[in-house]
Amino acid sequence: MRVSKRGDVWWVSFTTPHGQRIRRSAGTDDKTRALEYLDRLKVQYWEQQRLGVKPDRSWQDAAVRWVKETSHKRTREKDIAKLRRLDRYLGHLMLSQVTRDVIDQIGERLAQTSSPSNANRYLAVIRSILRRARDDWEWVSHIPKVQLYREPKQRIRFLTPDEARRLLTELPEHLREMAQFALTTGLRQRNVSYLQWSQVDMSRRVAWIHPDEAKAGRAIGVPLNEDALDVLRRRLGRHGDYVFTYQGKPVDRCSTKAWKRALERAGIEQSFRWHDLRHTWASWHVQSGTPLQELMELGSWASYDMVLRYAHLAADHLRGAASRIDGTFLTHKQKPQLVRLS
Template structure:
């Protein structure tokens, strides 16, 4: 039989015109709906085989392939979270059914639930998947345009050295050491949380992040300044495997109640754990580190990523600004001379 039941759900089973054996769920408990699905599927496969038309791919098929090809990405788990939310709107759609109107409706819902910037992350994922289906896999001939919401550019959030000292003093020891090490190295929270002693060489004064631990998927060598080495020396002997632990385990989440309590205690607002990395970068630039050096120290994959800190370093423009000194016609002696000339 072409239709059969597994539990309460109807399944289809038949041989396609190409000779391929087809067997999968019809996704329904209604026999009539399952029969309609089977009939439609047979027609589509006949058109593909006899007329050379492209098979209709579903959003589910597309996301499965996307996740498989992107599993090497450091943030692939974030894609999975977004796709789970999107499944309620797109899960039963074929790619040719996903148009601009449907995408705009989904974006409007996410915008109401969260914010324009968060909605844009979902829109960007939809756009990337549809472009991949069009350009790489050739599953569709065209993809709908995806319009992102305008986002105001946010300033880089950083704190002063004095504020940092107060914050570290207010934190419990395990978080204080993590925060101090982050401010000394600029490492991301996950890299600090799971830093192992076999990634540290105190004699050479370096630590390293393996490629599979790095967001850019490139290995990073991190030079350790005296502040960073001081933290590591304090941590020696606390755990045989991991550098930063709490109750014998890596501190997986840093933005804990203790973190929030310390921020409130010292009067620092609108400050995330990741802003410690921004603070580290800001201090570097303010003290003369070039953007090229900062890019290498921070393990950023492109120069554009460090340009957000450029405005904090005007010193490199000081020499250029001085090249036209003495040509300012607003000087009082020049203005007086010009008045005499004009009056005669």
């Protein structure tokens, strides 16, 4: 057991109760602090090897393992970006130091700098890692509660047919074709961007999305109406593999400056997102009488609750029920009298 100095930094070394030789940097140029670090390490290893106390793991260890085990997620790159931002708050902490107060402070700061809904995305990642550390890896016996912010329910934003025509007119050709295809099929942006000709059968009037490309992880069959086929006919011969391209490559991002400028010229509020084209498609279907159960299959939603967002747009089938209480506010004298025939 001893401390030694390398350059300006003190190192510690000792032998654990199980005979394991430990040698680490104390990370300080102060000998007193190095000796304190050595004492803490000795106690930690004694508790682990003699008393069975679980070793304290770092947040970074947990984050790295979580990223490896969730490599199948389609949001992997976004998760990694979130972890990079969280590293400034948690990167120097052990899991035992990730307390409710620490998490609440992170949530408050993120909510102030962006929005409560965006803060929830980060808090959900923290919660997922902590739960896996407790339930799967057994690194900790308990974890703090992660309280998410209440997110206000927003109105579904959709275009009228006239607004859609104005927007399509203002968009550059490559975005116009993609937007029109999204409005006729309801496909999500990434599925439109990376649609390949091998996924299209125009003679059978159908396209399909492979399971690894679908949000719900299930293959999607996409029936093609005449408007969708018109778009595909215009795209024939443009590229050997992909249906929609710009300068020979798939269009990865659609919410660009060109999109925002087209919204402005079309007189549509800037908050309208590309994903709202899918809401527009669904809203048009419901207003045209498509049953919600059929819409669920067409849009490949995982649950019926997702489709119920559009139910208020289809009140026609309830008109008969509403008429059952017609005349309730009429007085007795105003109600028609029944004549008894003798």
